[in-house]
Amino acid sequence: MPPLLEVKGLHTEFRTGAGVVRAVDGVSYTVHSGETVAVVGESGSGKSVGAMSILRLIPDPPGRITQGQILFAGRDLLSLSTEEMREVRGSEIGMIFQEPMTSLNPVLTIGRQITETLQQHRGADRATADRRAVELLNLVGIADPERRLRQYPHQLSGGMRQRIMIAIALTCEPRLIIADEPTTALDVTIQAQILELMAELTRRLNVALIIITHNLGVVARYAKRVNVMYAGRLVESGPATEVYHDPRHPYTMALLRSVPRLDRPRQARLDPVDGQPPDLTRLDGGCAFRPRCRFAVEACGESRPALEAIGAAGHLSACFRRDELPSVQVAA
């Protein structure tokens, strides 16, 4: 079965006063129908720009998708007309944002914000749209939906607003939902609820989910596959369990060490990733992670390692020392 979404060699750049920023620099990955894929990386690694590129919502100027293909259900989204693209947004691909506080329009009722999408894409009449809205609120676990529909966003708590955002994303039964750090702004107990809800709904409705996050705990628990991004490129990609237990890129390893874990001794100190993310206008020909990498060798400064397979099961890593890393790590 062909994948639902296939991103091939995507390049998105921003022309700024300081130079050209290659925010997404040749990223390729696939998402299968009903699958949950996590995109992980630090701030500025190109995770969100990559997601917005799929919806073609990069502000132009200064941004531009310069190369690549985005095949969604067999169509190249980059070759669609503006009109056709608008039909895809919200209807076939839904999006959930980070900030539930500001992602809902304060002057429109919850009901209007849900039914508007239906009326836009499905040409539904008011009564049908209202019925569907009630159904959706029930689905995302909001009690007393009829009353909630008449309320405004400020009358709801953060967790409820994020549930509303999920409802809006699900309105037109999309085949893919992109969630851009959906739980970052919520407190921990609510985070778990929202993630459980998303996991359950995507499974039940067979919706593929791209979850953009810097929270590796989220990845471990909910994602089937993980894409690790650094400086606009994929540095490691593979099944979540593989990447989590046998990371083959120094950056992934560093990320994993920087997170507290219950299966490690409690006395062990957390190990932050040293240094700063690189300035994307000043990348040289070598590996972008080299300055922060404790395993860097001479070859790393000469060319960029390509994303290549390690073993089976589709585990890929962009590191010259991908095969020797486990043994070097033990030695170090």
Add this chain to the structure above:
Amino acid sequence: MAVMTSEAPDEIHRSWRTAALGFCRRQPLGTFGLAIVIVTAIAGLSAEWIAPYNPTANDFEAMTEAPSWAHWLGTDQFGRDLLSRIIYGARTALIIGFISAFVGGFAGLVLGVGSAYFGGKIDLILQRVMDILMAFPLIIMALAVVAIFGTGVQNVIAAITVPLIPRCARVVRASALSIREVPYIDAARTSGFSHSRIILRHMMPNVVAPFLIMLTAFVGQAILAEASLSYLGLGVQEPTPAWGLMLQGGAEEYASTAPWIAIFPGLAIALTVFGFSLFGDALRDAIDPKLRER
């Protein structure tokens, strides 16, 4: 959560009467302004029934008469009753003031929000055009429009509307720029809504507060501009009763012997503009949540 849900609906569905009473209590000056606006509006709307005389009827037996029981505000050099002319003049002032302010305001609203939403080159070009229009003082701009298209009520309205557009567009753009950056606009785009829908339904309601305040100020400004143009002979033409018009001709000639001809229309202009300004200011304070007492 329980507190939020029990309190918030009251705030939203607070009845108009409570809101109006609250406004009167907190903004006594604004209430005074509102009273002037209401009196002017009543005068303008029901001029036929409350004006004691025909505003254009000459009475050569009663020329330049001082205020008396027969003519409360006196008569002008043609014996026309000043009170009646002021009452009918309110209609002219309000028609021109409201139409100019609303047309100019809404054009500015659309241009301002659109400019902020699209940004980039469109924003740059629109804003430079607005800068050029703003470079002319309101009255000079209006003079130019009247000089090109001639006098008459419609042209006067156009002359006053055009210079109001950039003033409104600029203020609205400033608020819209900050709203453009809020994620719910991105969210609307990811839902596949068209540009016009996002501008009209998602952005405009969010800039309504500054817009309303500006609109009240604009009505006052437009009334003043209309009076100025009429006074200069470029606005409304005789014999239509208009406040600006009443200040020229006889008012100048008889300034020392019959000052009431100039004083009362002048007072009408000043009071009305003052009333709109007071009301606009109070409205801003009332709408601004930072200034509202909790």
